[in-house]
Amino acid sequence: MGSRLNPYISFAGDARQALEFYRAALGGTLALNTYEQYGAPTPDYNDKIMHGMLETDDGFALMAADTPPGMDHRPGNNISVSLSGDDAGALRGYWAKLSEGGTVAVPLEKQMWGDEFGMCVDRFGITWMVNITEE
Known part of the structure; x- marks a missing residue:
């Protein structure tokens, strides 16, 4: 699979309808995954989207989720750039360079869904998410 770069949009509770x-x-x-599938933090988040992905026949990929409890939803700043794939070495290298001089919000480490994931804001204020899938 290699790696892919695509937009990731955060929504204020209507990610399912948008996707x-x-x-x-x-x-x-x-493909839609709810918070309930991974242990919703609160019952009112059971049917909210933790991760959704649209893949088109033309090769477009769009990811989206409902903003988790405790995080601010900021319209206008609700788009991130996602790097994902199974080339762990390359993706870890991108992570190291993108997070240098920035702020790490979620360290790049194994997550409850089984992949390695990290999120940072680079030194220019752009949010990046890196997800390394297990081979």
């Missing part, structure tokens, strides 16, 4: 709208507009396959 279904984008699928209707762009076509493709939509």
Whole structure:
């Protein structure tokens, strides 16, 4: 698979509706994972989207989620850049360079869904997410 770069949008509770709208507009396959599937932090988050991904036949990829409890949803600043794939060495290298001089919000480490994941804001204020899938 290598690595891929794509936008990641945060929503204030309507990620499911937005992703279904984008699928209707762009076509493709939509995969949705709820907070309940991974142990919702609060019962009112059971049906909210922890991670959603739309992949189109034209090669577009769009990821989105509902903003987790305790994090601010800031319209206008709710898009991140996601790097993901199974080339662990390359992705760790990108992480090291992108997080240098920035702020690490989530250290790059194994997560409850089984992948390594990290999130940082680079020195220019851009949020980056790196996800390394298990081979």
